[in-house]
Amino acid sequence: MTFFNTVLPFLSSAVSFVFAALVLRRFAQKGGAHLLLWGIGMVFYGIGGFCEGFYGAFGWNPLIFRLWYLFGAMLVAAWLGQGTVYLLVRRRGIAHALMILLALGSLFGAVRVFGAQLDPSLMTGGLHTGSELSGKAIITAGVRTLTPIFNLYGTLALVGGAGYSAFLFWRKRVLLHRTIGNVLIAVGALLPAFGGSFSRMGVPGALYISEFLGAVLLFAGFLRATTPLPQESATAVEAQKA
Template identity: 80%
Template sequence: MNVFTTVLPFLSSAVSLIFALLVLRRFGRKRGAHHLLWGIGMLFYAIGGFCEGYYGALGWNPLIFRLWYLFGAMLVAAWLGQGTAYLLIRRRGVAHALMALLLLGSIYGAVRVFGAELDPALMSGGLHTASELSGRAIVTPGVRTLTPFFNLYGTVLLVGGAAYSAWLFWRKRVLLHRTIGNVLIAIGALLPAFGGTFSRLGIPGALYISEFLGAVLLFAGFLRATTPLPQPAEAASAPQTAAS
């Protein structure tokens, strides 16, 4: 069993699933829309990791590939970022409008992905390490061009929101644990993007390593940012955090 193509993806899936259940349990207590969307986003992350591990262990399967591409490659960052949008955007009408667009776009993306023509021959030999899933298996025009829009939207909101929250807490010199937590979240959100770039350059295992480290840092950042600590009186007026 190859550690890069099977073990790491399954570990990423397990970490993401535990994280998702923890956030969804928090949603059950606090009813915050951002918790619900982060929980859904991490479930997508878990599905993507499971599909990668399945491919590494058992090989090509059209359904597994479509699930991976839709949830792992296309939607995960956007849904996580939408959670941050609900947390940081004060005008609820704007957040609701963005959510409506994301939902419609996700449905459209699902229809396109599950209706796309696939070329399994592209998944063997000469593609990265010949062992990593890639969107190049989709031969129907226009499907893969959707993915960068979802990823850019989600990454800007998730990374930008975490960095903004960390900066606010650092500037006010309050809630240092939330500053550290948001920094970890920002780094964790960026890692899969860097891993995808290195993978396209032909570096073996880069994608799955970065996805695993990203899941771990996102989880660690959330735990660090939400750890209850004694707070000074002035912390009552502190800004929202991208993981509260």
């Protein structure tokens, strides 16, 4: 058991589940499909971190691996991104259509992942550090090719949406707290991708460090985006008095 491959993933999982509970509570209070999907996405993030920590502490387990690959590697970015789609796309027909495609694609992905053949001995091959879970264990053709599709969609929607929102708020010089929050969300969403790249280059712990920092920044970004700065609150009060 080490800090990087056990403690950090469990910490990422804890942060993600707390974040998910906060977002889902806000959804229960105010509604909004974007909040529901963000909450579900962070539950997936938490499941992924838990599975990584389990692997670090107890070693290989086929069920844990399949749960990690489905929720942590394949679906988390797409579901978070779909929440951003519901927040920003005004034409609900487009958002609903993309949601249907995502739901069907997720179901198909689940069937493929849980029906795939596994060879855990392949996870330590190549440049991978061997201390982290890797999709190389899946030897059934066509399963791993699904993951980049989900991740590309999710990253474009989440990072692109956050960046676009931050730019609009900055250009209009309003709602500075949302500008800051969206920047943090965009950076947090990108960090795991960079960590995965460094991991494939053989940097130990890079993936788990980036996932933990990503969860923290996503959480911080959400809190910042939903909490006005003191001067903004004062301005709003003055406007109401005028």
